[in-house]
Structures are given as C-alpha cells and as structure tokens.
Amino acid sequence: MTQDQKKRQAAEAAVDFIRHARIVGVGTGSTANYFIDALAGIRHQIDGVVPSSEATAARLRGHGLEILDLNEVGPLDVYVDGADEANRHRQLIKGGGGALTREKIVAAASRQFICIMDESKLVEKLGLFPLPIEVIPMARSLVGRELVKLGGQPEYRTGFVTDNGNWMLDVYHLDMTDVVGLEQAVNQIPGVVTNGLFARRPADILLIGSRGGVQQL
Numbered sequence: 001m002t003q004d005q006k007k008r009q010a011a012e013a014a015v016d017f018i019r020h021a022r023i024v025g026v027g028t029g030s031t032a033n034y035f036i037d038a039l040a041g042i043r044h045q046i047d048g049v050v051p052s053s054e055a056t057a058a059r060l061r062g063h064g065l066e067i068l069d070l071n072e073v074g075p076l077d078v079y080v081d082g083a084d085e086a087n088r089h090r091q092l093i094k095g096g097g098g099a100l101t102r103e104k105i106v107a108a109a110s111r112q113f114i115c116i117m118d119e120s121k122l123v124e125k126l127g128l129f130p131l132p133i134e135v136i137p138m139a140r141s142l143v144g145r146e147l148v149k150l151g152g153q154p155e156y157r158t159g160f161v162t163d164n165g166n167w168m169l170d171v172y173h174l175d176m177t178d179v180v181g182l183e184q185a186v187n188q189i190p191g192v193v194t195n196g197l198f199a200r201r202p203a204d205i206l207l208i209g210s211r212g213g214v215q216q217l
C-alpha cells in the first residue's frame with residue numbers, strides 16, 4: 001500500500017465523521033485534496049465550506065462546493081486537514097505547504113478539528129520535520145536571529161510567498177520538549193505571523209491511514 005493510498009484512506013474515512021456538519025472548514029495539501037474529492041460526493045448535504053488557502057478554494061470551487069467567508073459565518077462545525085507530523089497527544093506540526101496561518105485560523109474557529117494523515121507522520125516526539133514559520137518579509141533576518149537564540153537553525157524557503165504575501169522560514173533542531181511553550185515563545189517574536197505548531201489547540205481526532213486500515217486516536 002502506498003503513502004498516497006493511506007492518505008486517501010484517512011481522507012475518505014473523515015467523511016463519515018462530518019455527516020452532521022452544515023459548514024466544513026477545509027485544509028490544504030495532498031491529503032486534504034483527497035478529502036475535498038470525497039466531500040464532493042456529499043456536497044448537497046452541506047451549506048458550504050471555508051477554505052484554508054487559495055489552492056483549496058480553487059479545488060472546492062471546481063467541485064461545485066459553495067465557498068463561504070469566515071467573517072460571514074459563526075463557529076464552524078468541523079475542520080478537516082492534514083499534517084506534517086503528529087504525536088499521540090494529537091499535537092501537530094503543519095505548514096509544509098505554507099498555508100499554516102489560515103489553517104490555524106480556521107482550526108481555531110471550528111468546534112472540532114479532525115486531522116487526516118498516513119502512518120509515517122505519527123511520531124513519538126515532534127521535531128524531525130522542520131518547524132514552518134510565516135514571517136513578515138522585512139522581519140526575516142530579525143526573526144532568524146531570534147530563532148538561533150532559541151536553539152534553532154532557520155532556513156529561508158527561497159522564492160515562496162504565502163497567500164498572505166509573506167515569507168516562510170523552516171526551522172531545524174528546535175527543542176520540542178515543551179511544544180506549548182515553544183509555540184507561544186516563537187509567536188512572541190516580532191515579525192512572526194504564526195508558526196506551524198498546533199499544540200495549544202491540537203486536533204480532536206486523528207485519523208491515520210495504515211496498512212491495517214484507518215486507526216483513530
């Protein structure tokens with residue numbers, strides 16, 4: 001079974017968890033794309049969707065799903081998205097696709113966050129995947145120096161501009177013993193828009209595609 005098949009398996013399983021939902025927040029990435037394709041099959045049962053990126057909005061629109069503005073709707077019933085890494089506390093690293101800020105916003109606006117992924121992303125301790133951080137362009141060097149003080153090794157994601165017009169740093173070797181503290185400390189650096197740790201607001205459910213079927217955490 002390939003990694004993509006496991007991603008698809010988890011994404012399709014998520015549809016069973018959202019049958020109660022009227023408004024669905026939708027994440028970004030290849031796993032989220034499988035979810036979007038599956039969501040199209042039940043589009044007549046939902047009122048609309050709130051996308052976490054321009055790419056996701058385009059794919060949702062292509063399937064005939066109604067795109068809603070987050071400012072025009074109340075709390076969302078559910079948010080479904082992938083991740084780059086997850087631990088058994090359902091805390092995540094996200095942002096490999098660079099959509100972390102809108103993902104964090106939509107997750108925060110949702111009553112339930114279902115994370116879908118293949119089994120290779122479940123780890124004992126977060127941090128093998130570099131931490132993505134969205135930064136205001138003029139603050140890139142300042143933020144980089146502050147991250148070095150925190151023990152990290154930041155790399156500029158060359159040529160990448162986020163949907164919000166900002167830049168990305170990917171940071172290696174940060175100490176992830178206290179992920180809630182680290183998430184807060186990084187967000188305190190002036191110029192950081194947000195970072196890809198979803199520790200203060202972890203996923204509520206992890207659906208993990210694996211050779212033995214979909215596991216739920």
Ligand code: 5RP
Pocket residue numbers: 027028029030031032081082083084093094095096097098099100103
């Ligand atoms: C995008 C994300 C994605 O959820 C994460 O990168 C996982 O991507 P994929 O499903 O393609 O493996 O956080 O910003």
